Amino acid sequence: MKTRITTLLNIEHPIIQGGMHYVGFAEMAAAVSNAGGLGMITALSLKTPTRLAQEIYRCREITGKPFGVNLSLLPAVNAPDYASFIRVIIEGGVKIVETAGDNPRKWLPSLQAAGIKVIHKCTSIRHALKAQALGCDAISVDGFECGGHPGRDDVPNFILLPRAADELTVPFVASGGMVDGRSLVAALALGADGINMGTRFIATKEAPVHEHVKQAILDASELDTRLIMRPLKNTERVLNNAAVERILEKERRLGPSITFDDIREDIAGVYPKIMQNGLMDAGAWSCGMVAGLIHDVPSVKQLIDRIMSDAEVIISDQLARLAG
Numbered sequence: 001m002k003t004r005i006t007t008l009l010n011i012e013h014p015i016i017q018g019g020m021h022y023v024g025f026a027e028m029a030a031a032v033s034n035a036g037g038l039g040m041i042t043a044l045s046l047k048t049p050t051r052l053a054q055e056i057y058r059c060r061e062i063t064g065k066p067f068g069v070n071l072s073l074l075p076a077v078n079a080p081d082y083a084s085f086i087r088v089i090i091e092g093g094v095k096i097v098e099t100a101g102d103n104p105r106k107w108l109p110s111l112q113a114a115g116i117k118v119i120h121k122c123t124s125i126r127h128a129l130k131a132q133a134l135g136c137d138a139i140s141v142d143g144f145e146c147g148g149h150p151g152r153d154d155v156p157n158f159i160l161l162p163r164a165a166d167e168l169t170v171p172f173v174a175s176g177g178m179v180d181g182r183s184l185v186a187a188l189a190l191g192a193d194g195i196n197m198g199t200r201f202i203a204t205k206e207a208p209v210h211e212h213v214k215q216a217i218l219d220a221s222e223l224d225t226r227l228i229m230r231p232l233k234n235t236e237r238v239l240n241n242a243a244v245e246r247i248l249e250k251e252r253r254l255g256p257s258i259t260f261d262d263i264r265e266d267i268a269g270v271y272p273k274i275m276q277n278g279l280m281d282a283g284a285w286s287c288g289m290v291a292g293l294i295h296d297v298p299s300v301k302q303l304i305d306r307i308m309s310d311a312e313v314i315i316s317d318q319l320a321r322l323a324g
């Protein structure tokens with residue numbers, strides 16, 4: 001299947017693995033790229049630019065195919081050393097970067113001068129238009145159902161994607177709630193050039209996370225995610241657990257006076273405990289509503305092949321018959 005996104009990124013299938021904290025290591029990214037999609041290393045999980053450089057090197061040893069690096073632009077008080085992260089991305093010969101979280105204006109010129117294609121992930125049409133005007137090469141349109149940070153507008157993909165198709169001229173992928181051949185076909189029908197998946201890729205054989213994390217996704221229904229940190233203007237969709245219940249209770253009790261410090265113990269530094277040690281109540285972790293549609297743990301290649309073959313059957317058989 002050829003779309004504007006497969007052409008832009010030089011990949012076989014229009015399927016991207018979005019950046020995922022403590023999941024997007026070399027094994028994950030390389031598995032997706034080897035299967036013909038676009039895998040993504042998550043820069044900030046590597047902590048230092050030197051470790052990111054090593055991870056890029058490691059990924060290149062496992063795959064000869066294109067892969068990207070996700071750079072989340074955090075409005076942090078102690079912001080990461082973005083200039084050095086970008087230097088190692090460029091020196092590492094990476095040709096695709098996914099930015100997210102904040103306006104990529106400051107970093108775009110140096111990335112693009114190095115021949116890097118920049119996909120900006122955002123949750124609203126106004127931010128997508130801004131990214132397009134800045135010169136981003138593609139947009140990842142993240143709907144309200146997504147795992148992670150859905151923004152503040154709460155617009156699901158059935159509205160957001162056709163709005164994006166009407167407004168954008170650059171290629172864009174549908175992100176949030178994407179899981180199988182049906183999602184891919186639906187995304188294409190709504191005007192997208194491909195899909196970006198997070199949660200679905202965690203429940204795969206190669207995902208470098210504890211088995212408890214994969215099992216939690218299998219056990220979850222579409223009713224099991226919660227939105228936390230809305231009063232802090234940093235809304236995140238997470239899988240419900242004891243830590244999330246604590247956070248929500250504090251949000252109710254403290255109201256608008258809540259601060260990050262009130263919930264720090266259930267948010268800060270919890271990802272290694274969950275993703276690597278499998279301590280499922282150690283804190284809040286991002287998860288999409290799509291968990292309700294995930295019932296197996298295939299290899300990444302099995303997953304991507306299945307998505308593509310199911311999509312082809314839907315397009316050339318089911319839909320063609322309806323049209324006929």
Ligand SMILES: Cc1cc2nc3c(=O)[nH]c(=O)nc-3n(C[C@H](O)[C@H](O)[C@H](O)COP(=O)(O)O)c2cc1C
Pocket residue numbers: 017018019020021023042070071072099100101121142145146147148149175176177178196197198199200285286287288289290
């Ligand atoms: C566990 C997890 C961690 C994530 N970490 C990041 C991150 O560090 N940076 C980022 O830009 N997006 C992050 N995301 C969002 C994904 O890249 C993607 O946009 C989202 O998962 C799409 O929604 P889906 O889960 O319904 O597929 C994360 C998602 C999950 C599930």
